[in-house]
Amino acid sequence: MPDNEIEYIQPGEIEKRSFEIIERELRQQGITLPRDQASVTKRVIHTSADFDYAVTMTYSKDAVSVAKKLVLDGANIVTDTRMALSGINKRILESHGGQAHCFMADADVRKEAEKRQVTRAAVSMERAMMIPGPVIVVVGNAPTALLSLYDLIQKKKWKPAFVIGVPVGFVNVVTAKELILKTDVPYIINRGRKGGSTVAAAIVNAILYGLER
Amino acid sequence: MPDNEIEYIQPGEIEKRSFEIIERELRQQGITLPRDQASVTKRVIHTSADFDYAVTMTYSKDAVSVAKKLVLDGANIVTDTRMALSGINKRILESHGGQAHCFMADADVRKEAEKRQVTRAAVSMERAMMIPGPVIVVVGNAPTALLSLYDLIQKKKWKPAFVIGVPVGFVNVVTAKELILKTDVPYIINRGRKGGSTVAAAIVNAILYGLER
DSSP states (O other): OOTTSOOOOOGGGHHHHHHHHHHHHHHHTTOOOOTTTHHHHHHHHHHHOOTTHHHHEEEOTTHHHHHHHHHHTTOEEEESOHHHHHHSOHHHHHHTTOOEEEOTTOHHHHHHHHHHTSOHHHHHHHHHTTSSSOEEEEESSOHHHHHHHHHHHHTTSOOOSEEEEOOOSSSSHHHHHHHHHTSSSOEEEEOSSOOOHHHHHHHHHHHHHHTTO | OOTTSOOOOOGGGHHHHHHHHHHHHHHHTTOOOOTTTHHHHHHHHHHHOOTTHHHHEEEOTTHHHHHHHHHHTTOEEEESSHHHHHHSOHHHHHHTTOOEEEOTTOHHHHHHHHHHTSOHHHHHHHHHTTSSSOEEEEESSOHHHHHHHHHHHHTTSOOOSEEEEOOOSSSSHHHHHHHHHTSSSOEEEEOSSOOOHHHHHHHHHHHHHHTTO
16 A cells, blocks of 8 residues: 555554554564564654664663563553653553653752753752662653663662663764663663653553563 | 764753764765754754655745744644654744644544544544634654545645654555645645654754744
């Protein structure tokens, strides 16, 4: 079916049809995604219509299984944007005991960031470390969140249980991702400049949906 | 400054620096954006790190001025996703008398969509037409929202004051955008498969920020 005709399709079938198209085009491009990563990378392509992610998405060993187990164990999620928080399927997360948080709009975070002349995202990471139990940090916007995390890890002040690192942009984004790749924290990271809140939410949701199948 | 070094920069300067990089790379690619569209297209590139948008973003005549005037006149905004709603700068919008809405999570919208076997986005558009005064429709996800709009316009049932049409995906996305281009409704549309809630919010925010400068 060419792109320029309307395909009449039941609402519930649209996502299935989209994934079929993605799988077909990956085959046409000669790309075979590793079996354990495919559900996440395909959902990122689904949310971005950008096949670059098939090449740049980077996973630590057994990353998807590790993340699933954390959710099953009731891990909390901390995001660096209200948009990513808004896009995450809280119903599934909370059914396993975890909650999703975003501290970016908190008045005390803003105040402290201004005082210290750092970003609110950096301060948010220090709030994340106060949460009891394992925390999955989800960064869809601010490379400074990853830089702050890297600093905490290096100084052995805190280690998140998992990092989903897909900030987007032009200043320090590439570097911040590469620094997290050097740590021993389990991760899903999109190398390069691309990412964003929709990509971050898609990764989290792929993990959550994987628990329901 | 290469991508692989940390650039030490004050938080307030990051966005300015990002736009300088975008402008430089556009020049290097030989791309000159039309003056009245540049602020919007650059903000979309800023939010996606994807220069494809420099080519695919499509504007009706004086689209940015038309949209600004609508906001100044107190137009309301209706989005097709909670994420886009979450990303829009409501403070500026509301300071001019408009409000941002998203009907997707409303129980009655869900119920009606199930009953009629259409998407919630399609039903949401029929809710949008009930809002008194001019409405800017912002579609970041569901091509069915645009198809539903096109149908309303064709049948002369309703005409939104402006359409920001940047759904993303693989089923009916390209076609739905092309149909809106055929109407006489003022628009900002990204042709092709790409778009999304972050892109939708970036377009709205570029218009809103333009009112403060």
